[in-house]
Amino acid sequence: MKKMLINYKDLVELGFKPNQARTIIRNAKILMAKKGYPFYNGKRVGSVPAYAVTQIIGLSSSEKSEGDNK
Incomplete structure (x- = not known):
């Protein structure tokens, strides 16, 4: 299960x-x-929801993992 709060x-x-x-x-x-x-x-x-943090930093976890493979 993904962590919902950060x-x-x-x-x-x-x-x-x-x-x-x-x-x-x-x-x-x-x-x-x-x-x-x-x-x-x-x-x-x-603690705030993870989606709020991704909106602030402009990066989702899936985008981060794709960038690591290149």
């Missing part, structure tokens, strides 16, 4: 710097709040 530690493990990872999570929270999920306005919320 936090900043997951992004750091993927190779992002800590500040970049926090910025991505922050932007994903803003995106989710604009989509009508007020839960993501909370300061203590640190």
